[in-house]
Amino acid sequence: MASKERIQRLKDETRINILDAALHIVKEEGWQALSMRKIADVIEYTAPIIYEYFANKEAILLELARKGYLILAKDLRTAHEQHNLPEKQLEAMWLAYWNFAFANKELYQIMFGITTNCSCEEVNKLEESVMPWDLFTDVIGKVMHIEDPASDVICTKYYTFWSVVHGLVSINLLSRGSSDAINRQVLMDAITGIIRSIKPE
Amino acid sequence: MASKERIQRLKDETRINILDAALHIVKEEGWQALSMRKIADVIEYTAPIIYEYFANKEAILLELARKGYLILAKDLRTAHEQHNLPEKQLEAMWLAYWNFAFANKELYQIMFGITTNCSCEEVNKLEESVMPWDLFTDVIGKVMHIEDPASDVICTKYYTFWSVVHGLVSINLLSRGSSDAINRQVLMDAITGIIRSIKPE
DNA sequence: ATAAATTATTTAACAGCGTTAAGCAAATAT
DNA sequence: ATATTTGCTTAACGCTGTTAAATAATTTAT
Numbered sequence: 001m002a003s004k005e006r007i008q009r010l011k012d013e014t015r016i017n018i019l020d021a022a023l024h025i026v027k028e029e030g031w032q033a034l035s036m037r038k039i040a041d042v043i044e045y046t047a048p049i050i051y052e053y054f055a056n057k058e059a060i061l062l063e064l065a066r067k068g069y070l071i072l073a074k075d076l077r078t079a080h081e082q083h084n085l086p087e088k089q090l091e092a093m094w095l096a097y098w099n100f101a102f103a104n105k106e107l108y109q110i111m112f113g114i115t116t117n118c119s120c121e122e123v124n125k126l127e128e129s130v131m132p133w134d135l136f137t138d139v140i141g142k143v144m145h146i147e148d149p150a151s152d153v154i155c156t157k158y159y160t161f162w163s164v165v166h167g168l169v170s171i172n173l174l175s176r177g178s179s180d181a182i183n184r185q186v187l188m189d190a191i192t193g194i195i196r197s198i199k200p201e
Numbered sequence: 202m203a204s205k206e207r208i209q210r211l212k213d214e215t216r217i218n219i220l221d222a223a224l225h226i227v228k229e230e231g232w233q234a235l236s237m238r239k240i241a242d243v244i245e246y247t248a249p250i251i252y253e254y255f256a257n258k259e260a261i262l263l264e265l266a267r268k269g270y271l272i273l274a275k276d277l278r279t280a281h282e283q284h285n286l287p288e289k290q291l292e293a294m295w296l297a298y299w300n301f302a303f304a305n306k307e308l309y310q311i312m313f314g315i316t317t318n319c320s321c322e323e324v325n326k327l328e329e330s331v332m333p334w335d336l337f338t339d340v341i342g343k344v345m346h347i348e349d350p351a352s353d354v355i356c357t358k359y360y361t362f363w364s365v366v367h368g369l370v371s372i373n374l375l376s377r378g379s380s381d382a383i384n385r386q387v388l389m390d391a392i393t394g395i396i397r398s399i400k401p402e
Numbered sequence: 403a404t405a406a407a408t409t410a411t412t413t414a415a416c417a418g419c420g421t422t423a424a425g426c427a428a429a430t431a432t
Numbered sequence: 433a434t435a436t437t438t439g440c441t442t443a444a445c446g447c448t449g450t451t452a453a454a455t456a457a458t459t460t461a462t
Contacts, residue, residue: 246411246412247411247412247413249411249412249413250410250411250412253411
């Protein structure tokens, strides 16, 4: 009867194994190649077993996206903590965002629907998917010396940052980018440029 | 024997019907719902017939992407022609790009792999997919008063424009955007901001 | 005009997909 | 020892893209 815990532990482990297997397959062969039967092969079970841990394939993708958002949020917080000046914090956060995208290419793809067809409506429903927002608007407000964090102008600047960084990431994940040198230049120019333009005085 | 041409005309028409049917289905039900059998239903044939016009499903997607790039290129040229000042041309072109994306949402999705898994390598191989480049670098060069259109700094600025516009489009196609008012603000701020920052004097 | 050859189109099938239901085998409870 | 639950697999359904074989329609040749 004390084996209940042991069994639960095994079950938890299998759940993790499923997610790990899925991500492993995707990293090796891409999102298109991911199938329930392949996951089953890796975890050495048959496909129907997976449905005792996840409602369907989509739920697995959603959980991976969720994990991605959690990692990204953590990276952003870490970057934020490493500086005191709001300008430096902002710069470090967008650099962290950029680094996350390439260190976790497959997760970024599913988080933001790049060459994957995971229903974005469902991904958007994840509460974790809206996470970064408050942290950014807070810092942007500080840089701009604006009190109200819900101000429209802060919102605008947030989207400006996000658009340029996400856009550059997307273009590169599609192999439509330029050299690393130019990427770096675009990224830093944009970030420092926007920061300079929003700083009062 | 003169019916050869008539038959060829019918064949050409069927080919067009296939592409139209595919785009129609996608606009009604999304990329995920597109299947060879559904296309066959619409054109009132059975699925294998399609393979006499296209090598496979991917070829249909590729052709739609190609058509998208051609429309975009035309829109960009038209925008370019409607102004004389390079600054105005540049602004009009990126506005045209923005408008194209929302007027042809489904085409844009497949052209740039947004919630679709059409192999981006194949899309990148389309010669039409690199089209806009020369037109933009030319105008950017004029605004900056730089002769060499292959200059690194022009390349950098081109990617800066493209990143912010494509990023904002992507975010909105994912239903992750803000209000139309803020979209407009971000777009215009970014375009005019970059133009002002690259103009010498 | 009739027979032969070519073309147009469909039906059937294969392998793979996500998913569900039925069946079996092993562990647990009574 | 028997009954019951649990863990897992096999089989199946309807879908997918795609190919091969069979059939219907049309054109060509005689």
